[in-house]
Amino acid sequence: MHEAHPAFQYATLPQQHDAAQLGMWTFLATEVLFFGGLIVGYFVYRFGYPADFAAAGRHTKIAIGAINTGFLLTSSFLVAWAVTAAKLDLGRVAAWLLVLATLLGAIFLVLKGYEYLQEFHERLVPGRNFQFDAAHARGALLFFMFYFAVTGLHALHVAIGLIVLLAIAARARQGAYSLQYHAPITVAGLYWHFVDVVWVFLFALIYLPGRSGE
Amino acid sequence: MSWAPPRRVLIAWAALLALLGTTIFLAYQPLGNFNLAIALCIAMAKTLIIMAVFMELRERSGLMIAFAAAGFFWLSILVWLSGTDFVTRPQFPPHL
Numbered sequence: 150m151h152e153a154h155p156a157f158q159y160a161t162l163p164q165q166h167d168a169a170q171l172g173m174w175t176f177l178a179t180e181v182l183f184f185g186g187l188i189v190g191y192f193v194y195r196f197g198y199p200a201d202f203a204a205a206g207r208h209t210k211i212a213i214g215a216i217n218t219g220f221l222l223t224s225s226f227l228v229a230w231a232v233t234a235a236k237l238d239l240g241r242v243a244a245w246l247l248v249l250a251t252l253l254g255a256i257f258l259v260l261k262g263y264e265y266l267q268e269f270h271e272r273l274v275p276g277r278n279f280q281f282d283a284a285h286a287r288g289a290l291l292f293f294m295f296y297f298a299v300t301g302l303h304a305l306h307v308a309i310g311l312i313v314l315l316a317i318a319a320r321a322r323q324g325a326y327s328l329q330y331h332a333p334i335t336v337a338g339l340y341w342h343f344v345d346v347v348w349v350f351l352f353a354l355i356y357l358p359g360r361s362g363e
Numbered sequence: 364m365s366w367a368p369p370r371r372v373l374i375a376w377a378a379l380l381a382l383l384g385t386t387i388f389l390a391y392q393p394l395g396n397f398n399l400a401i402a403l404c405i406a407m408a409k410t411l412i413i414m415a416v417f418m419e420l421r422e423r424s425g426l427m428i429a430f431a432a433a434g435f436f437w438l439s440i441l442v443w444l445s446g447t448d449f450v451t452r453p454q455f456p457p458h459l
Contacts, residue, residue: 167427174427174430174431174433175430177434178430178431178434179434182438185441186441189442192445193445194456196449197449215387219380222376222380222409226376226379226417229368229372229416229417229419230368230372233369233372237366239365242366335419338417338418339418342413342417343418349406349409349410349413350406353386353403353405353406357390357398360390361390361391361392361393361394361398362393
């Protein structure tokens with residue numbers, strides 16, 4: 150275990166950690182507004198076309214959506230566990246937990262791709278082959294535009310997260326993190342948990358409308 | 364077992380999965396407009412658990428929590444002002 154020192158512009162390691170975390174939270178604030186803006190657009194059109202959004206929501210694959218939500222929540226749990234393990238100098242445990250979390254994230258993307266394929270076959274892709282019953286077509290088109298845009302952007306965030314987690318896992322395996330020095334794994338964890346939070350809201354807005362019949 | 368997951372992290376995980384099951388079950392109950400309200404409340408509860416436990420905000424200073432809350436504060440302004448616009452329009456969506 151090498152002794153950790155703060156970078157030259159910081160007086161102490163805790164100060165360096167606070168700066169790193171404040172930086173990540175500032176970035177996440179911009180991400181909240183990025184996804185939040187899209188979600189506000191969703192609410193505007195859901196308010197305008199409530200019946201169409203319910204009809205469109207019933208066409209989403211709730212089984213895949215629910216399983217994927219479980220996988221993302223679990224991978225977030227594994228990352229939170231990995232951060233605590235890294236602080237206990239358990240670098241190899243942390244690395245394995247991060248690899249497991251990455252695996253769940255990868256399965257999430259595969260299932261998402263399978264879902265896209267099914268929606269393509271059901272002619273639900275706007276601008277490509279969109280067909281919907283005429284009474285609800287206008288709002289459903291807006292719903293599926295939102296759906297593909299926002300889940301696509303979310304999937305991009307997941308893909309970036311997978312690369313970050315693997316890079317952090319490699320460093321953790323070498324014993325780079327400890328109780329004194331753990332800013333990179335903590336900050337990477339914040340990003341991954343945020344991607345999870347975004348999905349929690351997307352799940353509620355995409356898969357749940359219209360399930361009660363009406 | 365020093366490598367075992369901390370209790371609070373384990374409990375948070377179980378609570379998140381329980382909330383996921385709850386929100387799916389309630390989505391199938393015919394509750395009218397309450398379906399959306401319940402789904403959003405459960406999503407917010409999940410978010411608070413993730414932020415407090417997984418993101419360790421409960422152990423952080425007020426300054427850090429203010430940074431974490433800032434994005435949501437600005438988003439609430441966006442929701443509020445957009446909402447007052449669209450809800451008060453005489454004709455929305457427009458007829459084409």
